[in-house]
Amino acid sequence: MRFLPTEEQSDFARTLHGLLAASDVPAAVRAWGAGDHTPGRALWARIAATGLFALAADEAHEGMGLMPLEMAGGFVELGRAGVPGPVVETAAAAVLLTRLGDEALAKRFLPGLAAGETSATLTLPGAGPYALDADAATHLFTVSAAGELRLAAGAGPLRTSIDPARRLALPDAGGELLAAGPAVITAARDAADWARLLTAAQCLGTGEALLARTVEYAKQRTQFGTAIGGFQAVKHRLADTLIGLEFARPLLWAAALSLAPGEVAAAKLTAGEAAYAAAMTALQLHGAVGYTEELDLSLWLRKARPLRDAWGSPSQCRAAVLQERLR
Amino acid sequence: MDLNHAADVEAFRAEARDWLAAHVPATPLPSLETREGFAAHREWEALLHSARWSVVSWPEEYGGRGVDIEHWLVFEEEYWAAGAPGRVSQNGINLLAPTLFDHATDEQRARVLPSMASGETIWAQAWSEPESGSDLASLKSRAVRTEGGWLLSGQKTWSSRAAFADRAFGIFRTDPEAPKPHQGLTYLMFDLHAPGVTVRPIGRLDGKPAFAELFLDEVFVPDADVIGEPGQGWRIAMSTTGNERGLTLRAPGRFLAAADRLVELWQSHGDPADTALRDRVADAVVGARAYQLFTWANASRFAAGETIGAESSLNKVFWSQYDIALHESALDLLGPDAELADGAWAEPWIFSLAGPIYAGTNEIQRDIIAERLLGLPKGRR
Numbered sequence: 204m205r206f207l208p209t210e211e212q213s214d215f216a217r218t219l220h221g222l223l224a225a226s227d228v229p230a231a232v233r234a235w236g237a238g239d240h241t242p243g244r245a246l247w248a249r250i251a252a253t254g255l256f257a258l259a260a261d262e263a264h265e266g267m268g269l270m271p272l273e274m275a276g277g278f279v280e281l282g283r284a285g286v287p288g289p290v291v292e293t294a295a296a297a298v299l300l301t302r303l304g305d306e307a308l309a310k311r312f313l314p315g316l317a318a319g320e321t322s323a324t325l326t327l328p329g330a331g332p333y334a335l336d337a338d339a340a341t342h343l344f345t346v347s348a349a350g351e352l353r354l355a356a357g358a359g360p361l362r363t364s365i366d367p368a369r370r371l372a373l374p375d376a377g378g379e380l381l382a383a384g385p386a387v388i389t390a391a392r393d394a395a396d397w398a399r400l401l402t403a404a405q406c407l408g409t410g411e412a413l414l415a416r417t418v419e420y421a422k423q424r425t426q427f428g429t430a431i432g433g434f435q436a437v438k439h440r441l442a443d444t445l446i447g448l449e450f451a452r453p454l455l456w457a458a459a460l461s462l463a464p465g466e467v468a469a470a471k472l473t474a475g476e477a478a479y480a481a482a483m484t485a486l487q488l489h490g491a492v493g494y495t496e497e498l499d500l501s502l503w504l505r506k507a508r509p510l511r512d513a514w515g516s517p518s519q520c521r522a523a524v525l526q527e528r529l530r
Numbered sequence: 531m532d533l534n535h536a537a538d539v540e541a542f543r544a545e546a547r548d549w550l551a552a553h554v555p556a557t558p559l560p561s562l563e564t565r566e567g568f569a570a571h572r573e574w575e576a577l578l579h580s581a582r583w584s585v586v587s588w589p590e591e592y593g594g595r596g597v598d599i600e601h602w603l604v605f606e607e608e609y610w611a612a613g614a615p616g617r618v619s620q621n622g623i624n625l626l627a628p629t630l631f632d633h634a635t636d637e638q639r640a641r642v643l644p645s646m647a648s649g650e651t652i653w654a655q656a657w658s659e660p661e662s663g664s665d666l667a668s669l670k671s672r673a674v675r676t677e678g679g680w681l682l683s684g685q686k687t688w689s690s691r692a693a694f695a696d697r698a699f700g701i702f703r704t705d706p707e708a709p710k711p712h713q714g715l716t717y718l719m720f721d722l723h724a725p726g727v728t729v730r731p732i733g734r735l736d737g738k739p740a741f742a743e744l745f746l747d748e749v750f751v752p753d754a755d756v757i758g759e760p761g762q763g764w765r766i767a768m769s770t771t772g773n774e775r776g777l778t779l780r781a782p783g784r785f786l787a788a789a790d791r792l793v794e795l796w797q798s799h800g801d802p803a804d805t806a807l808r809d810r811v812a813d814a815v816v817g818a819r820a821y822q823l824f825t826w827a828n829a830s831r832f833a834a835g836e837t838i839g840a841e842s843s844l845n846k847v848f849w850s851q852y853d854i855a856l857h858e859s860a861l862d863l864l865g866p867d868a869e870l871a872d873g874a875w876a877e878p879w880i881f882s883l884a885g886p887i888y889a890g891t892n893e894i895q896r897d898i899i900a901e902r903l904l905g906l907p908k909g910r911r
Binding site: 451 | 531533534536539600793797805808809811812813815816817819820821823824826827829830831834844847848893895896897899900901903904905906907908
């Protein structure tokens, strides 16, 4: 047993971290929220060049094989940087098509998704009705409860999320029928587990970004003639935030190792709650300036709640944990 | 990265499981915080020791099996899953023994460790004083040089297990002129039955004498019972408190077993319509798993040659809060039976309530986390 990332796994995350730190992600997020996808797509291309999306596709179709651990490490960095767009959904779509094992479909979609030349969004049974960023994604997949995988022709009007960089739409009914049957349902279940896992990873990164920014602020901001970070009430909130995040991380690793539904649900529950708690602490400790959209902090603050609830709310995740236990 | 144990670890697990299944008392022992229970637990320690399960991580020459931390964690999982008794000797094994391994002489180790492993000598810790709790460095009890040793005088309090224990360990001020409060302290061991020692048991919240006050009046301690150099007590003690907060005091196995019992209680007593309580049961399951995995990650760091410092404060706050939440959920599931003092969850709940207070209060742990792990400025406490 060695429950630590390997050098290669750490190196991959570091590469992404460096790339994202050198990019103006906040500008891309703001543009994305305003409907201008150009900077976001340029960012996407640089991310894809690291091979990130190839980790969700099989080798026969330009992928690296399914590598959830490496992918989760990468998605922590996407969350930390606040990268916009259907990143989770693209990976989940690639997993769905890989798992489905339909050669024609795989050949048609996977190479583009793995290379980052195309993106995808999707809706899956048991998850929310909205497709994220349907206006920006190249493909819009839907899977019905009956197991029909379709390529939707379009989507309804765009709805804005609490996080303006997340844009939601209901897929149009119908569209090209790509596959149907129990194999679709099984593949969709795997895709949903991946979506939940990678969202958990994004939550962890989001929470870490919120904590790091708040710690820096607490060191600089003075009140009553001293840095607020010296006050015990402030320290204790930040300490609790760190505890929440640090105990979510090993759950994420274990979930990526096993992809067992109960483990994935535990990771999503814990990382989602830790990130949201980090957001509430960040807001309180930044005070009024944290309550504005002008400060870049808002880009992460507004993500924490939607990510906590996307691809499995805390309540759904708790039910999944107990379901596995009581089986 | 992987979570699979090697074959030898799994074989060790199977051996422990088989032995425990054959030897764990069918009915729970009386509370170890009573005279009768203390004696029964001492016998259990002797039985554990006879099959070399009492101190598995120690070298074989002292009664252990010389296994690494991964084996130890697996043993703890089996131990608590089997419903085995609480460890009356835990202060000695978890707090004093690591100090002896790091700082004592060979003679001291040979003299002290075997009887600790067998339960023949049960150790109490003597850290706190009436005016020195979290601010331990302010302690006033003193040790004055005399021929061939030291004379201890002063008062210690909240001394766990001291009501019925044999010996105690703690730090004492040997140089009152030292420029800083944490200098001039000396770490030593003493006999609770020596002339000059008065032990006054203190009832905890449920009335059981889980700790005691110690009044010391010129108690003689030979030089042979000083650990490390006189004056170095603070440094030596700090390496012990790190153990207390870190891995060794609360192995994840204890919480995994408690979470299992909570799930069983939910199945037998839970109201399916009470989703709020059901969610808390789920949180207990997730929390135990999180703590287990966090500990595995730390164990992997140890195995890779890294050391754990202030990170042990993350542990301590986490498990102490987790422990209370889990037991509160159990009491809520029991409904009107929850308040019965002889119920299976009553004493563990009482025990959990001390978690955020001892081993350095959680307030102090959060200060450590904020200052040493997050780099926030030191402030007034």
